[in-house]
Amino acid sequence: MTNTIPQDLPLRNDLIGEVPYGAPQLDVPVCLNVNENPYQPEPAVVDEIAERVRQVAPTLNRYPDREHTALREAFARYLKRESGVWLDVGQIWGANGSNEIMLQVFQAFGGPGRKALGADPTYSMYPEYARDTFTQWLTVPRRDDFTLDLDALLRAMGREKPAIVLLTSPNNPTGTILPMDDLEAVLKASAEIGVAGAKDGVHPVVVVDEAYIEFRDPGMPTALELLGRYPNLAVSRTMSKAFAFAGARVGYLAASPGIIDCVRIVRMPYHLSAVTQATALAALEHTDEQLAQVSHLRETREATADWLKHQTWHGQPLKVADSQSNFLLFGGSFDDRDRIFDELLKRGVLIRVVGPEGWLRVCMGIDEEMARFREALTEVLAQLEHE
Ligand SMILES: Cc1ncc(COP(=O)(O)O)c(C=O)c1O
Known part of the structure; x- marks a missing residue:
């Protein structure tokens, strides 16, 4: 969204140049970016x-x-x-x-x-x-x-x-x-x-x-x-x-x-x-x-953390922060994390560029979404390493 705030409005001085907070809300098949529980109410x-x-x-x-x-x-x-x-x-x-x-x-x-x-x-x-x-x-x-x-x-x-x-x-x-x-x-x-x-x-x-x-x-x-x-x-x-x-x-x-x-x-x-x-x-x-799916999401977190640790970037295994939540911060050494984010998005998988440089965050989705995430990330890392 472009900023259309007219210069003559008396916006508070400390708010000038600020933009509203929020992760991108995009219509993509796999949304793993805002740490929601992916299971709908019964x-x-x-x-x-x-x-x-x-x-x-x-x-x-x-x-x-x-x-x-x-x-x-x-x-x-x-x-x-x-x-x-x-x-x-x-x-x-x-x-x-x-x-x-x-x-x-x-x-x-x-x-x-x-x-x-x-x-x-x-x-x-x-x-x-x-x-x-x-x-x-x-x-x-x-x-x-x-x-x-x-x-x-x-x-x-x-x-x-x-x-x-x-x-x-x-x-x-x-x-x-x-x-x-x-x-x-x-x-x-x-x-x-x-x-x-x-x-x-x-x-x-x-x-x-x-x-x-x-x-x-x-x-x-x-x-x-x-x-x-x-x-x-x-x-x-x-x-x-x-x-x-x-x-x-x-x-x-x-x-x-x-x-x-x-x-x-x-x-x-x-x-x-x-x-x-x-x-x-x-x-x-x-x-x-x-709460029915919480224990399954915990298992998904553990399985995904394990999978991520077995992936590599420039010959080194990806780092994964220890998580007690429904998301994982991973990477640690991505030199251009925005590029990885963009390439995942092109494949219909939305994650989040957040945290220190070199890291990305992914939230746990349903099994099919996690399979698409794994598939897309494997492809993207292989593609970018060979560029
Ligand atoms: C650490 C933390 N606290 C609070 C919130 C706010 O959540 P809500 O306003 O939906 O309760 C979030 C949302 O992502 C969060 O990550």
């Missing part, structure tokens, strides 16, 4: 969703439940089932995708004079939440294997005194999980330091973005387990990924009631429409069906 779930929307339709002259209490109760039941952690409604908050959750977190705790700290490479929307809320976005580099450099992060926390420490587990675009020991170290450190731009006695909030956590190997812990002990911890989740509900735009936050109350201050009134609440409730009642 017909019975579709019927249930349609019925629930029909039921709320006659009430659409009225505003929806601003507090979305029934939905928060359903999230509580889901989290108990998924992670074994029981939370009260007052510890849960929903919004239109975890993108909106995170923007609300930045609106509540960021702002002029405030800083937020993360670990690069990470999700590319974080700098945008910061920009949009006039928060300074800072990062420390991850280690070569993309694990968190805990010492560097703790040093940066002490030096910068961020209001928000934002860690992603599994991380996007690398798939790296955050070890609980590292998280506890960050939480303990945050209780000891102040916040730049805030009054004395204030400590950073530590936000863990667990958008992809349901894809972790069974038995691995989640940050939710630490909520009871650390009131400055907040965990962001979404229905967009494993839950196969990206189109409905539903995310949620689990945190202490204090953090939830801070976020409630900045939310738009009635931000979650009655239709969104109804569809999310219907889908949550069919959790088994919605």
